[in-house]
Amino acid sequence: MTRTEEQQRKVEEAQRIIGRDFDDPDILLSAITHPSATEGKPVKFSYERLEFLGDSILGAIVANEAFHEYPELDEGGLTRIKVALVSGTSLAEVAEKLGFADVIVFGSSERGTGRRGLHSALENVYEAVVAALFLDSGIAGAQAFVRRTLIPKMSVEMAREPENPKSALQEKLQEEGITPTYKLVETQGPPHDRTFVSQVFAGMKALASGMGRTKKEAESQAAKTALDALGFTKASKADKAKAKREKKQSRTEKKNKG
Template structure:
């Protein structure tokens, strides 16, 4: 299937013909397929925008739909809805998996690489819709595809380290953690990424992984260990869970 055919299919799935077809082309293109090209040729920048737009849409809909829920319950439900597994599952159900354009270096990563790509493409598509057609069109797509999954029960599913850390930071400081890739090693076809988790600009965790998202997840896991929410099997004594303010007071000299 060539790029023109892929675009025609994704437009049919979305129910929107793009005036700027470069947007939707970029939204379904993995960075490995455009190595050496401008970053805007892949989904990375659109993914960043779409993540924020999607978050606002989901938060607004949950706020209006569940007036009896408190902040903690709404946060947990939102995190479950916009989690990687949920977005990749929805994108796969829509048939987007067959449309993603991969480069040769990524084709051998199998299911792991596809799951990560589907999550990113879903977010990028939301960003592309927002730029080409406005907020309402993006809202309609998110509501149509994520809406059927909105039930209080999904908040009871096992939560990822990044989602758990976000719960903690939202509760303690009313802000989300940030992640930064600080290094990369290994060959291009099998890289290892190093990431840090930051809150209020301060590092609270480090981690590494075979993808940027895996590295970020490892950094979140490390932060939860440091904060006492996950037991460190190597430590002689378990750490009692602490607030971020308490943690920062104990680690004033760290970056």
């Protein structure tokens, strides 16, 4: 595929950031190309399809790393670590520090709006790069990149409290042997300024829906709404913790009197 001067320069800079020369640079070019730069072209020329693949690969790599790093943690703790580490905020922060903001290929419409979706683009490009590495050099290439750039953020503290509503909802539903699933039900707006609507399900039952500027944000909002609807709010958790403390204090007082 013939590349423009800008595209060639950004592919070379992306390879420098990643620390690898791609056998197929066109895969990397797709991974760093915003949908606004491919209007009228097949979807394969932007990061959208690669983002889908990268999300799954990234989740597997992070799960594997957490599983081996923290053998003392149960499923709930490992889930909290994974959800926190692959959150949109986490990936966008890492991508920005790496310098990906300067290599994303935006279309003219996005440049004219001041890059409103930069945070979302950074998150998506990170996932797309993971997929591009997987396709170009196998799981080892993707794993090396994630280990170098994302895994250093991993810590056992992430396992102690749910970092977001998705983790909290998963913990609660798994107590009943249910794993929540999410489905994108609607996409609104032009490619450079999208709004996503997602639903969360418990089995075949739809629990709630949520809206956000990214797919992950929409899922997070859906999970939050579901938690509220099911009564798993922060307030109820606080009440339970207070009741537990009072019960413990009562037992201690009885023991001292005895």
